Amino acid sequence: MAPTAGAEGDSTARGAVLRASGVEKSFHRGVPPRRRRIGVLKGAGLEVRRGELVGLVGENGSGKSTLMKIVVGLLERDAGAVERHGKLGYCPQTPLLWEKLTIGEHFELFARAYELDPARAESAAADLLEELQFGRYRDYRIEDLSGGTRQKLNLALALMHEPDLLLLDEPYSGFDWETYLRFWEMSERRRSGGMGILIVSHFLSERERLDRIYELRDGRCEES
Amino acid sequence: MSAIAISGADFLREHLRARLTLVLLVAIPALFVVASASVLGEFATALGGSVGGDSASALGAGWAAAFLAGALGFFQVSSSREADRRLALAGMGAVRVAVARISASVVLGVLISAVAFLTLLLSAGVTHPAHTFVAILIFALTYIGIGTLVGSFVSGALEGSLTVAFIFLIDAFSGPGMSDSGGIAGVMPTRKAADVLIDAGAGQGSPLGDWIAVGLITLGALALAAAAFWLSARPRST
Amino acid sequence: MNGRASTATRMGFREQLRRPLLLVLLLALPFLFISWSFAITEPNPRLITLPGGEQLLTTMRDIHGAIMVPITVGFLAGLVGLFVVQSALESDRRLVLAGYSPGEAIVPRLAVMVSATLVVLAVSLAVTTIDFVPESWGPFVAGNLLAGLIYGLIGALAGAFVGRLGGAYLMFFLPMLDIGVAQNPMFFDGSPQGWATALPGYGPTRVLIDGAFSQSFDAVGPLVVALLWLAALSVAVTVLLRRSLGGR
Numbered sequence: 004m005a006p007t008a009g010a011e012g013d014s015t016a017r018g019a020v021l022r023a024s025g026v027e028k029s030f031h032r033g034v035p036p037r038r039r040r041i042g043v044l045k046g047a048g049l050e051v052r053r054g055e056l057v058g059l060v061g062e063n064g065s066g067k068s069t070l071m072k073i074v075v076g077l078l079e080r081d082a083g084a085v086e087r088h089g090k091l092g093y094c095p096q097t098p099l100l101w102e103k104l105t106i107g108e109h110f111e112l113f114a115r116a117y118e119l120d121p122a123r124a125e126s127a128a129a130d131l132l133e134e135l136q137f138g139r140y141r142d143y144r145i146e147d148l149s150g151g152t153r154q155k156l157n158l159a160l161a162l163m164h165e166p167d168l169l170l171l172d173e174p175y176s177g178f179d180w181e182t183y184l185r186f187w188e189m190s191e192r193r194r195s196g197g198m199g200i201l202i203v204s205h206f207l208s209e210r211e212r213l214d215r216i217y218e219l220r221d222g223r224c225e226e227s
Numbered sequence: 228m229s230a231i232a233i234s235g236a237d238f239l240r241e242h243l244r245a246r247l248t249l250v251l252l253v254a255i256p257a258l259f260v261v262a263s264a265s266v267l268g269e270f271a272t273a274l275g276g277s278v279g280g281d282s283a284s285a286l287g288a289g290w291a292a293a294f295l296a297g298a299l300g301f302f303q304v305s306s307s308r309e310a311d312r313r314l315a316l317a318g319m320g321a322v323r324v325a326v327a328r329i330s331a332s333v334v335l336g337v338l339i340s341a342v343a344f345l346t347l348l349l350s351a352g353v354t355h356p357a358h359t360f361v362a363i364l365i366f367a368l369t370y371i372g373i374g375t376l377v378g379s380f381v382s383g384a385l386e387g388s389l390t391v392a393f394i395f396l397i398d399a400f401s402g403p404g405m406s407d408s409g410g411i412a413g414v415m416p417t418r419k420a421a422d423v424l425i426d427a428g429a430g431q432g433s434p435l436g437d438w439i440a441v442g443l444i445t446l447g448a449l450a451l452a453a454a455a456f457w458l459s460a461r462p463r464s465t
Numbered sequence: 466m467n468g469r470a471s472t473a474t475r476m477g478f479r480e481q482l483r484r485p486l487l488l489v490l491l492l493a494l495p496f497l498f499i500s501w502s503f504a505i506t507e508p509n510p511r512l513i514t515l516p517g518g519e520q521l522l523t524t525m526r527d528i529h530g531a532i533m534v535p536i537t538v539g540f541l542a543g544l545v546g547l548f549v550v551q552s553a554l555e556s557d558r559r560l561v562l563a564g565y566s567p568g569e570a571i572v573p574r575l576a577v578m579v580s581a582t583l584v585v586l587a588v589s590l591a592v593t594t595i596d597f598v599p600e601s602w603g604p605f606v607a608g609n610l611l612a613g614l615i616y617g618l619i620g621a622l623a624g625a626f627v628g629r630l631g632g633a634y635l636m637f638f639l640p641m642l643d644i645g646v647a648q649n650p651m652f653f654d655g656s657p658q659g660w661a662t663a664l665p666g667y668g669p670t671r672v673l674i675d676g677a678f679s680q681s682f683d684a685v686g687p688l689v690v691a692l693l694w695l696a697a698l699s700v701a702v703t704v705l706l707r708r709s710l711g712g713r
Binding site for chain 3: 258262272
C-alpha cells in the first residue's frame, strides 16, 4: 500500500517503515445535550524501522487498538501524521474471516488482493501452513475451526505477501505454547530478513526479544 | 446473578443502542397499529373472517410486538451462545444461566409490549388498558419463546430472521378473526392470545377458559425458551 | 470483471450456497405464501383502478395472490440485502486493506443479493401461474423484479445504518406496510392514496398491477418512478459502501 504522507526521503534514509507523530483521536459518546468527547490519543507517536521488532503496550482502554487502526487506515485521525513505506501486512485482533469459506479459499482471496501470481501464492500458502503447522485443516471451513487455528490463519494471511511492515494486534490469543514459541521464531526470522514488525499487546512477557517498547499512557507513547 | 445481569444489559446495549433501533422500535408499532386500524377489517373479510376497528388496531399492536419479540429472542440466543457456555462452566451452571436469561427475556417482553401498548393507546385509544396490555404481553412472551427456540436450532442471522418471519406470517394470517379458522389455525401458538386481544380491543371481557389457556401457552413458551437457553449453555462432554 | 472481483464473486456465491437452510427458506417461503394466499382468500368481487384510470372488476383472491408476489420478493430481498451487506462490512474491510478496491469488494455482494432476488422471483412467478395468469407477463415480471431490487438495495442501505435487530424489524415491516397496505388494491378505493406515491413500492406495484390485469401498458409514469428509485438507491448504496469499506 502507498505511503500516506510526509517526507519519504528522510524516513527511508533512516530505514523507517512506519512513523506516526502527533496523532490525536477523540470519540463522541452520548447524544446532545449530553454529548461528550473522550480523548483517547493526545499526540501519540512511534517509529518502526526495517529489521526491528517493536512492542506497543498499555493498559486496557489505553488506545492501543485505536492507534493501530489509525496507522493501518481503518480509522480517521483527528490530527497528526502517519507515514508508511512498502507493503503492509495487518493482523487484526479479531480474525474477521468468512465462516463458510475454507482456509484454502481464504488464501485464494487474499492472493488476489495482494496480486500474487498463482505459483507464488501457492508456495506462500504452503510455507505458512507448514510453518504454523495447520496444513491438515486446509480444506476445513472456518466455522469448523478452533479459535487457535483461526488465529493461525489470521496471522498467515497478513504474511502471505512478505510485507515490509507487519502490524500485529494481540496476535497470539488462542495459541498453545508450541505455537506461541513458533510465532516468536517466525517473527525473529522475518526481522532478520528486514521486516519491520509492530506488536500490540496489553501484556508482553518477552521484552528481551524486542528491540524497543513503547508504552501508551495518557494518550501518548513513551519509549521504555 | 450479577454476571448475567451485566451480560444481559450488554445484550440490550448491543441491540437497542444500535443506531436507529430505538426509533424503529417506536415507529414501526405505531405505523402498524394505524395501518391495521384502516385495513385489517377489510383484509379479514377477504380471508373469510371478521374483525372490527378497535380489535383490528389491537391485533396490529399485538403482531408488531410479536415479531419484534421473536426476532429479539432469536438474536439473544444466537449471539450469547459462547458467553453463556463460558458462564455455566465458570461455576454458574447451565440451569441458573437459563433462569437468568429467561428473566431477562421477560423484562424485554414487558418493554416491547409497553411500547406497542403505548402506541396503541396514543393512536387508537384503549377501552380496557390492563386487559389489552396483558394480551399484548402474551403475544410478546409467546414469540420470545418461539424466537429462542428458533435460535437454538438456527445460527445464521438471515436464516433465523426468515424462520421467525415464516412462523409469524402463517400464525398471523391463520389467526382468529382473520380467516375461516380451519385446520392449521387450531395449532398456532397465538390463537388464544389473539382471541383475548380481539376481546380487549372490542371492550369485552374474555372467558376464564381463554385466560387459562393463554396462561398455559405462555408458560409453555417460556419453558421452551428456558430449555433452549439451557441446551445452549450446558457443557459438552469432552 | 477483473480477477479480484470475479474471485470475490465466486467466493461470495460459495458462501451462500453452503447454507442449506437459507436456500430452503428462499424456495419454500415464496411457494408457501403465494399458494396459500390464493387458497385462503375468498373470491369476493372488488373494483380496482388500473394505471391509466381504467376501472376493473376482479376478485380479492386474484388481487391478493398477485400482490403477494412483490410483498414476498420485497421482504426476502430486503432481508438478504440487509444481512449480506452487514456481514460484508465486517469482513470485507480486510480485503480492502489487503488491496481490493471498495468497488471490487462491493460488486460481488450486490451480485449475491441480485441473484437471491432472481431466485425468489422465479419461484414466486412459477407458483403464481398455478392459480393466476397475468394479462401481460412483461410488466408483471418487470414490476416484481423492480420491487425486489429496490427493496434489496434498501436492505443494503439499512445494513450500513441500522443494527441487526432494527434492520430485521425494518425490512420485514416496510415492504408489508408499503406494498402490502399502502399500494394494495385490496384496500382503500382500489388505488394508492396520494401519500402512497412517495413510497418506494409505488412504481413497481403499479407496473405489476397493470401487467396482472391489463393487456395494454399504461404505467409508464410509475415505471419511470421505479427506475428513478432504483438509480438513486444504487448510487446511494455504492457511495455508502465505498465510504464504509474505503478505510483511510
